[in-house]
Amino acid sequence: MQTVTLTTKIAAPIERCFLLSLSIDLHQQSASATGERAIAGVTHGIIGANETVKWRGKHFGLWLTHTTIISGYESPRWFQDSMMHGLFKSFVHDHYIEPQRDGSTLMRDELSFAAPLGLLGTLVEKIELREHMRSFLIERNDVIRRVAESGDEWQQYLPPAL
Numbered sequence: 001m002q003t004v005t006l007t008t009k010i011a012a013p014i015e016r017c018f019l020l021s022l023s024i025d026l027h028q029q030s031a032s033a034t035g036e037r038a039i040a041g042v043t044h045g046i047i048g049a050n051e052t053v054k055w056r057g058k059h060f061g062l063w064l065t066h067t068t069i070i071s072g073y074e075s076p077r078w079f080q081d082s083m084m085h086g087l088f089k090s091f092v093h094d095h096y097i098e099p100q101r102d103g104s105t106l107m108r109d110e111l112s113f114a115a116p117l118g119l120l121g122t123l124v125e126k127i128e129l130r131e132h133m134r135s136f137l138i139e140r141n142d143v144i145r146r147v148a149e150s151g152d153e154w155q156q157y158l159p160p161a162l
Contacts, residue, residue: 001090001114002130008107008141009100012148016158017105018076018097020144022046023157024053030143031136034058041067046159049073052084059132066091089114107144109137 010017020026024038024047036057038044047053047070054067064087072080076097083091096108111133115125147154 001112002125002133004109004111004130004134004137006109006111006134006137006141008109008145010105010107010145010148011103012105012154013103014097014099014105015076016148016154017107017144018079019046019158020148020154021095021097021107022048022070022079026143026147026157027140030140031057033139034136039065049079054085060128068093087116089116105148107141109141111137 024042024044028037034057036055038053039056040054041052042048043053049070050073052067052069054065056063056065058064066086066088067084068081068086068091069084070079071082071092072078072094078097079095081093081095091113092111094110096110098106098108100106113125113129113133115129117124147157
């Protein structure tokens with residue numbers, strides 16, 4: 001099993017960062033390099049507690065599907081998505097979102113995953129998969145940060161009340 005931890009500081013309020021992290025549409029934008037799309041479950045808007053989404057994207061030259069559920073949810077400070085179906089042996093992603101004294105927000109991702117196929121899977125995790133997942137999260141969080149800090153671009157991804 002591998003764990004990737006990533007911290008991202010965002011100059012925006014915690015509520016905005018939390019909801020943008022749950023935006024299916026923004027996730028699809030951040031994953032454009034893999035062509036990742038939501039194809040079942042919640043396919044647009046903000047995903048919530050106990051809701052599912054089935055993703056389809058191209059990773060390592062293969063079209064893969066991955067179904068997750070929001071398995072933990074404490075607005076606006078934490079949520080967890082866990083794999084229900086997919087290629088991984090296990091996959092759990094915790095999102096911690098903390099307000100800072102200066103009005104910014106600190107997002108911390110902890111992604112734990114294990115590949116199938118025993119020893120071969122463990123080698124793939126260490127050699128290639130860990131860095132792939134880390135790069136994927138960096139790109140995702142860079143997009144969230146850019147949109148959250150924008151003048152008004154973030155409004156297209158969130159309900160009007162925010």
